[in-house]
Amino acid sequence: MANHPVRQFQVRTHATSEMLDITEQIEQAAADSGVTNGYVIAFVAHTTAAVTINENADPDVKHDMLTKLEALVPRHETYYRHAEGNSDSHVKASMFGQSVTVLLERGRLLLGQWQGVYLCEFDGPRPRSVLVKVVET
Amino acid sequence: MANHPVRQFQVRTHATSEMLDITEQIEQAAADSGVTNGYVIAFVAHTTAAVTINENADPDVKHDMLTKLEALVPRHETYYRHAEGNSDSHVKASMFGQSVTVLLERGRLLLGQWQGVYLCEFDGPRPRSVLVKVVET
């Protein structure tokens, strides 16, 4: 099993909250590595963003997910103490998680028909970095 | 490190929301692979289901978890736009996550005494597929 160095790509988000499809960048990282069987770990090195897997077809799903999250974890609460004012983003980041693992077989990501990989911005707009490790096995 | 192909098994869920214990199927996939040390990745290739690890003893825990999730993310909200009417399922799926990793040592899953692996159905009843990758290391 050769060591495939960690790759990194940047995205720019455009709103306070946003789900940005990064499936293509993950596929590209897998292709660039030359690995055909194994899996890919995508990791977001931020504390107010997350990465998740969800529906890639109807954009209304993203709207509904983000609106529900905002309703559950609004920007302001009387009990928030963190001076930056983005405590909600930290909560949402841990709810959705910092990494996803996607299996890879014969050079293809084993995502379901309706699955895409999303960077979830919860405190944008900002530039964001995603680390990708392709593991051969 | 030999390549152990991705395995797949099917389950059938029986309710709109359900936590179905799939620990045995994961153990079987590990046993079938012949791998004794490493870990197992279980991945749900769906956007309205999840996989999580939680209590395997008192079934009331599943009831309480699903009821609380339903209270937090009810089926209908005035602001939902997604025409399929299952936006809640997408939110819950990302809250719980699409994959779990369980360590494997001497052929045994390193789960805590009270831990089981669950497929979480949030838009059932349906047939569901779980992918399992056993990694030797």
Added chain:
Amino acid sequence: MANHPVRQFQVRTHATSEMLDITEQIEQAAADSGVTNGYVIAFVAHTTAAVTINENADPDVKHDMLTKLEALVPRHETYYRHAEGNSDSHVKASMFGQSVTVLLERGRLLLGQWQGVYLCEFDGPRPRSVLVKVVET
């Protein structure tokens, strides 16, 4: 790729809900393994605790995260059936998840500048075990 046995460390929590920084223990496990490139899987073998990655700078973030979680998932609900009275802890555990994966390069964890790894206690105070698997690749 040599097999690096699963390591385990104990922590003691001091409150019902607490986020305990375990970054140093994870770094130590990585250093002890001698692995310089790969990744680390940290796994909590409990059903009322979790592990997550979040802000390591302002302690108010932990306060705000735990207070928000408590507001969303309070200790008692009329519909809870589980006799132990800790159903909330089980919900929070699955929301945040049982494991994290952190990439490792040149002997260094690839965490963002503001990221730390946290054991999340949701039903303490208690002693808790964290399993760590260091994977070389």
